[in-house]
Amino acid sequence: MRILFTCRPAYGHLFPLLPLANAAAAAGHDVVFGTGEAFVPKVRELGFAVHRAGIGIGEAEAEAKKRHGEDAGFMDVGITMFAELLPRSLLDDLTPLLPELRPDLVIYEMSDVGAGIAARRAGLPAVAVVIGRSMPPELLSVAAERLRPLWGTLPSDAVFGDACVDFWPDSVRDPGTAAVPKVFRMRPTPYDPDVPLPPLPADGFVYLTFGTVVYGATDVLRGAIRALSKFDVDVLVALGPGDPALLGDLPERVHATGFVPQAEVLKHAGLVVHHGGTGTVLASLAAGLPQLVLPQGADQFANAETLSALGLARALVGDEVRIPAIETAARELLTDPKPRGLARGIAAEIAEMPPPERVLAEIVSWAG
Secondary structure (H helix, E strand, C coil): CEEEEEECCCHHHHHHHHHHHHHHHHCCCEEEEEECHHHHHHHHHCCCEEEECCCCHHHHHHHHHHHHCCCCCHHHHHHHHHHHHHHHHHHHHHHHHHHHHCCCEEEEECCCHHHHHHHHHCCCCEEEECCCCCCCHHHHHHHHHHHHHHHCCCCCECCCECEEEECCCHHHCCHHHCCCCEEEECCCCCCCCCCCCCCCCCCCEEEEECCCCCCCCHHHHHHHHHHHCCCCCCEEEECCCCCHHHHCCCCCCEEEECCCCHHHHHCCEEEEEECCCHHHHHHHHHCCCCEEECCCCCCHHHHHHHHHHCCCEEECCHHHCCHHHHHHHHHHHHHCHHHHHHHHHHHHHHHCCCCHHHHHHHHHHHHC
């Protein structure tokens, strides 16, 4: 098959697709990507053919705020971005591209819903990849009405279409996929950039990361560093594409770096302190680690609420994010065996889920 993968030009949108894309290439399928201009060279460096398709999230946000004002809330700005500007731009670019590429199957990350619409119009099977928590029902209903003119007749789910890949294990399952007729369950498989493993502290250190988009939360990150440096533990800070030098001088037992092979790092950590991004949440659960979540944006608040309600994590939100509170929560998570035991139970559950290679074969068979 020729399989077209599409994603927004952002690491958190590209990386979840790569285990399936790599499995497809290894199985002999012809893999091609569509993404925003900023990530075209990054995808090409990974060895895939790639075409520019759609605009970036930042460009869509700027246009949405121009329409609604800088102080408008997510119901206005976010819905305009993800249910109008982003899908329309992608649809405009893919519509003339699909006859040229002639893919047999389209696989898109959930925010790239314009790819699902373009595939339907071209008579192609399409599968959405669930990269985060779904919208709350009240938001989804608004988004669905905005997407209806593009879809024509809405599918079973306005974002996931009629088929999706779901990474969430049963214990933390997102109810958003309940309406989707065909769901492929897949083990969350981290994609780690080809970077060396940095020198690691002794096992049991705290791993601190705010992922690849910090939402302007550098002060929160610095506060977390100060809090964690107050007790007897080493801290490894991973900034992804960020520059460690921007953090300035660090306490003696705090070490900062850029991208890391996260799955390998987590094998040696004792606690993960992070922003609540889905990739880090699932990777930490797969490693059986307790988590302290300091959500900053997007679906991170939903992730934090889900984990804390199940006793898997502590979450500090808004005004709660203060140095003494971070210190107290981290100390409790390092010493209380209950969250770790619960996380290890989910790690065992994740280990039983199907790997990308098997799921890719199932998708190909389903697509015909």
